Amino acid sequence: MGYFTILASIPGFFLSSLILMLLWGVIAPNFGTAKIDYLMAMLITITLWLAVAPLAAAAGRKKKW
Numbered sequence: 001m002g003y004f005t006i007l008a009s010i011p012g013f014f015l016s017s018l019i020l021m022l023l024w025g026v027i028a029p030n031f032g033t034a035k036i037d038y039l040m041a042m043l044i045t046i047t048l049w050l051a052v053a054p055l056a057a058a059a060g061r062k063k064k065w
Helices: 002-031 038-060
Strands: none
């Protein structure tokens, strides 16, 4: 079951990177920063996913009383 869950998240990763790149391009001029390309958006997305994954896993484990 876990293997198929990982495979199912792959399209979500690419879509998340695309959305991040597009939204960053819209708000970057307001903050005076440079726009990012798709590869940088992928790097930022995987970094955020690696930071949030342990939190999501911990929240998913519910104590049964």
